[in-house]
Amino acid sequence: MYKYDQIDQQLVDERVAQYRDQVRRYLAGELSEDEFRPLRLQNGLYIQRHAPMLRIAVPYGMLSSRQLHKLADIATQYDRGYGHFSTRQNLQLNWPKLEDTPDILAELATVEMHAIQTSGNCIRNITTDQFAGVAPDEIIDPRAMAEVMRQWSTFHPEFALLPRKFKIAVSGTKQDRAIVQAHDIGMEFYRDAENKVAIKVWVGGGLGRTPILGTVIREHLEWQHALTYCEAIIRVYNLHGRRDNAYKARIKILAKALGIDEFRKQVEAEWLHLKDSPNTITEAELARVAQHFEAFDYASLPAHDASFDAAITSNAAFAAWAKRSVHPHKTSGYRAVTLSLKPHGKAPGDATSEQMHVIADLAAQYSFGELRVSHEQNLILADVKLSNLFAVWEKARAHGLATPNIGLLTDIICCPGGDFCSLANAKSIPIAQAIQMQFDNLDYLHDIGDIELNISGCMNACGHHHVGHIGILGVDKDGSEWYQVSIGGKQGNDASLATVIGPSFSAEEMPGVVQKLIEVYLKERSDEERFIDTVRRIGVAPFKAHVYATTAPKSEAAHV
Amino acid sequence: MSNLITQNEIVTDDWALVNLPEVDQEVRKQAGKVVLFKLTGENTISAEQIANTQIPATGKTLVPLSVYLARKNEFAPRIAKQEIGIWLATHETLENLTKAEPNLNIFPLIAVYVERFADGRIFSIGNLLRTRYGFNNTLRAFGDVLRDQLFFLKRSGFDSYLIRADRSAEEALQSLKDFSQPYQGAVDDKQPVWRRVNRGQNNVA
Ligand code: HEM
Ligand code: SF4
Numbered sequence: 057m058y059k060y061d062q063i064d065q066q067l068v069d070e071r072v073a074q075y076r077d078q079v080r081r082y083l084a085g086e087l088s089e090d091e092f093r094p095l096r097l098q099n100g101l102y103i104q105r106h107a108p109m110l111r112i113a114v115p116y117g118m119l120s121s122r123q124l125h126k127l128a129d130i131a132t133q134y135d136r137g138y139g140h141f142s143t144r145q146n147l148q149l150n151w152p153k154l155e156d157t158p159d160i161l162a163e164l165a166t167v168e169m170h171a172i173q174t175s176g177n178c179i180r181n182i183t184t185d186q187f188a189g190v191a192p193d194e195i196i197d198p199r200a201m202a203e204v205m206r207q208w209s210t211f212h213p214e215f216a217l218l219p220r221k222f223k224i225a226v227s228g229t230k231q232d233r234a235i236v237q238a239h240d241i242g243m244e245f246y247r248d249a250e251n252k253v254a255i256k257v258w259v260g261g262g263l264g265r266t267p268i269l270g271t272v273i274r275e276h277l278e279w280q281h282a283l284t285y286c287e288a289i290i291r292v293y294n295l296h297g298r299r300d301n302a303y304k305a306r307i308k309i310l311a312k313a314l315g316i317d318e319f320r321k322q323v324e325a326e327w328l329h330l331k332d333s334p335n336t337i338t339e340a341e342l343a344r345v346a347q348h349f350e351a352f353d354y355a356s357l358p359a360h361d362a363s364f365d366a367a368i369t370s371n372a373a374f375a376a377w378a379k380r381s382v383h384p385h386k387t388s389g390y391r392a393v394t395l396s397l398k399p400h401g402k403a404p405g406d407a408t409s410e411q412m413h414v415i416a417d418l419a420a421q422y423s424f425g426e427l428r429v430s431h432e433q434n435l436i437l438a439d440v441k442l443s444n445l446f447a448v449w450e451k452a453r454a455h456g457l458a459t460p461n462i463g464l465l466t467d468i469i470c471c472p473g474g475d476f477c478s479l480a481n482a483k484s485i486p487i488a489q490a491i492q493m494q495f496d497n498l499d500y501l502h503d504i505g506d507i508e509l510n511i512s513g514c515m516n517a518c519g520h521h522h523v524g525h526i527g528i529l530g531v532d533k534d535g536s537e538w539y540q541v542s543i544g545g546k547q548g549n550d551a552s553l554a555t556v557i558g559p560s561f562s563a564e565e566m567p568g569v570v571q572k573l574i575e576v577y578l579k580e581r582s583d584e585e586r587f588i589d590t591v592r593r594i595g596v597a598p599f600k601a602h603v604y605a606t607t608a609p610k611s612e613a614a615h616v
Numbered sequence: 617m618s619n620l621i622t623q624n625e626i627v628t629d630d631w632a633l634v635n636l637p638e639v640d641q642e643v644r645k646q647a648g649k650v651v652l653f654k655l656t657g658e659n660t661i662s663a664e665q666i667a668n669t670q671i672p673a674t675g676k677t678l679v680p681l682s683v684y685l686a687r688k689n690e691f692a693p694r695i696a697k698q699e700i701g702i703w704l705a706t707h708e709t710l711e712n713l714t715k716a717e718p719n720l721n722i723f724p725l726i727a728v729y730v731e732r733f734a735d736g737r738i739f740s741i742g743n744l745l746r747t748r749y750g751f752n753n754t755l756r757a758f759g760d761v762l763r764d765q766l767f768f769l770k771r772s773g774f775d776s777y778l779i780r781a782d783r784s785a786e787e788a789l790q791s792l793k794d795f796s797q798p799y800q801g802a803v804d805d806k807q808p809v810w811r812r813v814n815r816g817q818n819n820v821a
Contacts, residue, residue, distance in 0.1 A: 063797050063809055074794050078764065094734050095764055177734065207799040207809075213771030214743050214802065217736025283800075294740045329748060334801040334811055341810040 057118045057426055058203045058348040060168040067210070068165045071172060075099050076158035083155070094217065098178055100146075100171030101157055109476065110149045110157060111174040112164060116184045116202040116226075117145035117429040121420040124427065126167040128412035134160050138408045141397060143469055143520055144223070145183050145429040146174055150476055172210055177218045179209035179290070183225045185233040186430035189349060190392050190438045192384050196228035196245040196253055200346035201282060204337060208283050215290050219297035220305035222290065223262070235431070235547045237261045237269045238523060240307045241286060245279070253279045259289060259319070260311035263517035267553050268308045271316045273323065279342075281327075283335045288327035292319070352424045352439055357389025361442035374449055376498060377460040382445060385438075391445060393423075393437045394430065395452055396459040396467065400492035403485045404470040405433030414455045422448055432469055432508075434462065464501045465509055465574070466492040469520055473513030473530060474537070480513035482530025482537035487511055487566050494567035504574055507587040508547075523547045525588045526573060527554045528566070539566055543573065543599055544591045557600045572603045619785045621766075622754065622776040624792060626785050629778065631676045631701060631725060633758075636665045636683070678703050678727055685716050701725030703758075706737040710744055720751040725776075727756040733765065739772040746773035746803045763788035767795060773803035 060068075075095075082092040096103075100111035112127070119127075127147055131139045134156050140148045152160060164170055173180055182202050189197045205224065209215070215222070227234035228245040236242025242258035255277040261270030277285055293307045296314075311319045368375045383392040395415060398404050407415070415435055419427040422444045423437035430436055435457075440448055452458040461467045468491065471477065473484030488511055495501055510524030514531075521527030527542040538560035545554030561569050574587075576599045581590045591599070620629045639662065661682045669683045677694070681704040684691060694700045701723050704713070713720070720726065726745060730738045738757060745751040756776035757769050766777055770792055779785040801808040809815065 061815060063799075063813070063815065066797060067795060067799070070795050074791075091733060091762060177736075210799055211768075211795065212800055212802075213768040213798075214739045215736065216739060216765075216768040217734050219736075291740050291743075295737055299735065299737075334806045335808055338810070340816075341808075344810070344816055 057120060057199075058115075058345065064168070064207075065165075068168070068170045068172070071099075071170060072158065072161045072165050075161055079154070079158050094176055096157075097176035098173055098216075099157070099161065100174035101154070102175060103478075107151045108154050108157070109472075110152045110160060110171060111142070112147045112149070112169060112171050113174045113181050114146050114169075114429050115206050116182055116188070116199060117186055117431075118199070119427050119429065120167075121416040121425045121427070123167045123169055124412050124416035124419070126163065126169070128409040128416065130160055130163055131412070132409045137410075138406050139412070140403070140472065141405045141407065141429050141433050141435065143405075143431045143433060143471075143518065144181055145186075145431055146181055147429070148472075150472070175221070177220050177222075179212060179215055179218075179222045179224065181223075182206055182209070183223070183234055183239075183431060185227050185229055186428045186436050187233065187383065187392055187438065188228065188428075189351070190385050190387075190390075191229055191233075192386050193231055194229045194386070195247060197346075197349060198226040198228040198234075198243075198245055199349045200342055201243075201245065201279065202226050203345050203348070204342065205282065205286070208286075208335065214287070215294060218290070218294055219299045220302065220307075222293075222307070224286070230549075232547075232549045232551075235520075235523065235551070237551045238263055238267075238520075238547070239270065241289060242270050243282065248276060255279055255282060257285065257289075260308040260316075262306050262308045263520060263522050264306065265303050265515045265517075266306075266308065267517065267522040268312065269551055269553065270308075271311065273316065273320050280337050281331060283337060284330040284333055285323075285327055287330050287335065288323045291326055291330075292322045296322075351387075354387045354390060354439070355441070357387075357441065357443075359388050361389065364442045364445055367446045373460075374446060376502065377449055377453075377458050378445065379502075380460045380462040380464065381458070387439075389442050391440055391442060393440050393445065393448060394462045395435045395437065395457040396462055397434050397457070398461055398467050398492070399456045399459045400461075400466055400496050401489050402456075403475075404468045404488050407435070411455050411457060414451065415457065418448055418451060432467060434467070460498060461501060463506050463508075465495050465504055465507050465570075466501060467508075468492065469508070469510040469524065471512050471518035473511070473519075477513060477518075479516060480530060481515075481532035482513050482539065483563070484511040484513040484519060484528075484530060487528060487539065487563060490563070490567045491570050494571060504578070505586055509570070510545075520547075521545070522553045523551060524554060525586075525591070526570065531560055533560070537563060539563065541569055541573075541603075543596060544588070546588050555596050557596055558604055569603055573599055576602045617785075619779045619781060619783070620776065621779065621785050621789060621792075622756075624789065626789070631678045632672050633678045633703070633727075634669060634671055634680060634683070636661060636680055637668045639665060675699060676701065676725075678725065680704070681708055681713060685712060688716065695722050698724050701727065701754075703727035703729055704741075705729045705731065706735050706741060710741065710749065714749050720745065720749055721753060723751075723753060725754045725756060726751060727758055727776075727778075728774075730757060730759040730761065733760045733762055735760075739768055742769065742772035742774050743803050763791040766791045771798065771802040771804050 081087045102109040135149045135151045223239045224241045225234040225236045225239040226243045238261045244256040248254040257274040258270035259273040297310045298304045381394045428436040468488045470488040474480035509526045510520045511528040512519035512521040523545040529540045540560040542554035542556045618628045666686045676699045678701045758778035
């Protein structure tokens, strides 16, 4: 993975000093609340229900063992001994003290980490596929470009205070795993007819209050122009995006208001001036960065391993885990492994300091000292030998990291919700826990098969409920918490937004409602059909009919 | 003491700022230009306001863009004396200015007013004035200008900053040096760091 040189290190060190002084000025009363807000947000510091929340950047989800050990230590020393991995591949601490945050950032800087631009109205952490570099279906490893873009976007002076936050995702696979269509800019790298690396650029996607999938603004962009083209897009947005209403300030609203053709015209006009300017990426610079992402020194191994095959046949629990948690790898004899941060009954995405140490050790011992965070809020060891999978499983299982539910109903994406977040309409973590307990039978879970259930505590959609096969949204009605259910959302190349099935439900009703949805699916599915396929084939109506026919009408139409 | 920083030094401000006369009606300035000009064609400044704006007869005078455009002939003799500068707010379009004055260097000073700290349009405006429209003279930011914007303002082509009256310009000077080797090319240094220094020889920290 990318290693800092003196220039990178100096920059984060200078950031710590700058932020330390900002906190000092704030505490001394030299900065008002309003003046401090944009400054702290650009360092990932939110002020939440109980305490501040600090969001630490994990650029495109890559972590080293050393970094994860440090994060675990920070969570122990400055927080309550756990952290929360987020859908944007970052790590959040829920209980730090404001006064400690400069020290936390200083600690992070010692392991080449920071919290720069993890919040605020600026270009945020650039996200990508958690299997980048190892996925068999990968055409281009997007990580070097993601790093080039990370550097370019860090303290970009022109885009330091945008109308609203700005999220970029990149991907280099046929099967999109980075939800590029749900980002302000999405970039899909591919090889063009001349076998050169090119980019398909999407713009104006986003979830939140007004969920919109992105539109293609350019089918073919030579990779050298990635930065200048983004500059053209973001300049048009910076100048013309709405600043009077935070809910209408995202680029998606501008692109819709102008229409994609007019928006494209303005971007292209701007780009004429920026194209070939010095921010054009050179072969040499890309190569310098790319060498950090070169393939590891893999052993040459046969495609099969006898000990692994034996363990699969003799140990049903291991086999169940392997079926869900082990993913193909480019290199013969290697696999990627997902460690589940979704044990039933715990807050999805949380990891204790102890677990983080265990995972860091596993990565050091079995996976070249690196790991990744997935936007599904799990951790990935990307380069494990087949022959080591059993050992990894045993150790992971001993620490609650091997729930065999990856991609299943209880692998829930869930935002912090009302337990932590001051914007919430309703709690989301207890709903996730209740559903996990309802479906605690593993055989049943495996029978239900691939399904994504996403929960957000309000329409800001941090839990991606719009693209969940089942989406749950917390709504507020006269001060009490209700949940609106939608189905048919999907991420990926054939992304779609979910349809609301009807009036909302109370918290106690929720596990039963999910149960009902599953019943319809199990009854209606044809061979090999996943939940989402069945919904797409038969539509929302049968689900709706079953759920509302049998659910006592505690809920009422007013709660839609 | 003066709160004006120009070229990294605190200097006295010898420009008289001319404001438009106040009006009662609400002016929708915070909205993006799309809303104001492209979609609704709404105008924020009335002809009456422009006509009623009082301009000092002599000395270095900083005139609102709208007034300058409407009453351009009045200013011609003083332009020759290098004593007319113009100022605009972040929601105003540069195209109106550059259509009327293809050569911006007739102005010794252009100032951009930022009403709220968080309004980052000022950075794009600075960039365009310098790189697209070739303005080479003093470019000033004023309004809600606090030290934590200065580094970005400098990189976006500004070289003069009128720090908000209740804050110390002396302290603000520090922030011009917040970062010693920024990553990307910008107005003040067009080269991104990888063209500026040989990072190949700069291995692991
Ligand atoms: C508890 C503190 C949090 C607060 C106050 C917060 C606030 C917000 C707000 C206001 C939005 C809507 C922005 C908009 O649409 O313009 C949003 C969107 C989002 N947040 Fe959070 N969030 C928090 C935690 C999280 C966490 C823990 C995650 C990851 C699990 C997350 C991931 C996201 C994502 C993916 C979006 C959707 C982005 C989009 O609209 O495209 N947030 N957040
Ligand atoms: S979706 Fe709403 S409740 Fe959940 S974290 Fe985001 S802002 Fe908070």
